[in-house]
Amino acid sequence: MKRPVACACALRCAAAAALLVCFAAAAAGAENGPAPALTVVQWNVENLFDAEDDADNEGDDEFTAGGWQCWTEGRYALKLAHLAEVLDRLGGDIVCLEEIENRRVLEDLAAALRERHGRDYPCIVHREGTDQRGIDVAVLSRLRPRATRWLTPVPGQRDVLVAEFAAHGRPFTLIVNHWKSGWGPKAEAARIRAAEARAVRAELDRVLAADPSAAVLLAGDFNVDFDDALVADVVRSVGDRKRVLAEPETGWLYNLHAGLDEKARGTIYYRRDGAWNSFDTISVSRGMLPEAAAVAAAAWALREGSYEVFRPESIVDGAGRPLPFRMLADAQTKRRTYCTGYSDHLPVRVVIEPRR
Numbered sequence: 001m002k003r004p005v006a007c008a009c010a011l012r013c014a015a016a017a018a019l020l021v022c023f024a025a026a027a028a029g030a031e032n033g034p035a036p037a038l039t040v041v042q043w044n045v046e047n048l049f050d051a052e053d054d055a056d057n058e059g060d061d062e063f064t065a066g067g068w069q070c071w072t073e074g075r076y077a078l079k080l081a082h083l084a085e086v087l088d089r090l091g092g093d094i095v096c097l098e099e100i101e102n103r104r105v106l107e108d109l110a111a112a113l114r115e116r117h118g119r120d121y122p123c124i125v126h127r128e129g130t131d132q133r134g135i136d137v138a139v140l141s142r143l144r145p146r147a148t149r150w151l152t153p154v155p156g157q158r159d160v161l162v163a164e165f166a167a168h169g170r171p172f173t174l175i176v177n178h179w180k181s182g183w184g185p186k187a188e189a190a191r192i193r194a195a196e197a198r199a200v201r202a203e204l205d206r207v208l209a210a211d212p213s214a215a216v217l218l219a220g221d222f223n224v225d226f227d228d229a230l231v232a233d234v235v236r237s238v239g240d241r242k243r244v245l246a247e248p249e250t251g252w253l254y255n256l257h258a259g260l261d262e263k264a265r266g267t268i269y270y271r272r273d274g275a276w277n278s279f280d281t282i283s284v285s286r287g288m289l290p291e292a293a294a295v296a297a298a299a300w301a302l303r304e305g306s307y308e309v310f311r312p313e314s315i316v317d318g319a320g321r322p323l324p325f326r327m328l329a330d331a332q333t334k335r336r337t338y339c340t341g342y343s344d345h346l347p348v349r350v351v352i353e354p355r356r
């Protein structure tokens with residue numbers, strides 16, 4: 001099932017053969033006055049599948065009424081309602097999402113946010129990738145990117161989305177990732193993630209070669225911890241802020257997760273291993289650090305202290321672990337129970353501000 005690459009707004013305007021008029025009018029309406037701060041959210045929403053069987057995708061078979069997840073229209077509607085409830089509380093201007101089946105589920109999620117919470121995301125950025133399960137990365141946004149492109153580091157895996165924004169004339173680049181998980185042969189998973197890391201670094205090099213002080217946010221579910229060697233050495237996103245500032249030629253990113261208290265870093269809990277991981281993170285380029293010298297500063301700066309893992313009581317269990325939305329089978333008794341939570345991942349968010 002292939003669908004064209006597009007933003008929802010752009011498609012509507014193209015149909016009216018008035019693309020430029022649409023862009024100019026929307027920009028004038030939405031971007032008058034001083035630039036406001038923006039909240040960027042990152043969330044792996046765990047298997048956001050509709051309840052229809054896509055005949056071209058075996059990966060969605062378990063998310064049908066007869067499949068292992070007993071995925072009915074009612075469960076799909078409840079999942080959408082739960083995600084919309086959390087996204088409303090997160091209040092993102094730009095929302096990076098992973099595990100998205102198709103464009104339709106994004107439209108349904110945007111409709112749930114609009115109808116239940118009065119929160120409007122007029123812009124959907126998505127394209128059908130070639131992932132074996134059919135899940136993609138996507139963005140829901142109040143602001144329209146001026147350009148998007150997609151990287152395919154490894155065919156059959158998730159594409160990487162690169163979205164360039166110019167809110168109030170202030171540019172920034174957002175890169176959205178969902179790297180290979182640990183399922184399957186370990187060596188193959190490691191090889192795929194290494195290719196994904198190299199592709200992201202190559203993209204960062206392109207952006208920073210054009211403007212070494214560019215504002216770049218790197219968001220996603222990387223399926224490795226924030227301080228993994230692939231993140232630190234290949235992508236070059238690290239928690240050593242002084243080093244990021246002192247070595248501009250290296251193009252380091254500052255990994256916001258490093259600034260969190262050690263106990264507040266977990267974003268996913270593996271019940272089988274009884275262990276937390278910090279797979280879901282956001283990093284920022286050197287130019288976005290508030291203390292970057294004026295000559296090397298981007299038009300957007302990180303709001304100090306704003307980065308967090310969002311873990312309200314309603315989306316976690318008594319031990320603070322995320323409540324998933326799926327069939328659970330007890331390892332000993334094999335008894336099945338359905339947990340109608342939210343996602344097995346916790347979201348993260350950050351606020352960026354226009355630099356005065």
Ligand SMILES: [Ca+2]
Nearest residue numbers: 050052054060
């Ligand atoms: Ca489906």
Ligand SMILES: [Ca+2]
Nearest residue numbers: 054057058061
């Ligand atoms: Ca199918």
Ligand SMILES: [Ca+2]
Nearest residue numbers: 101102134135
């Ligand atoms: Ca898909």
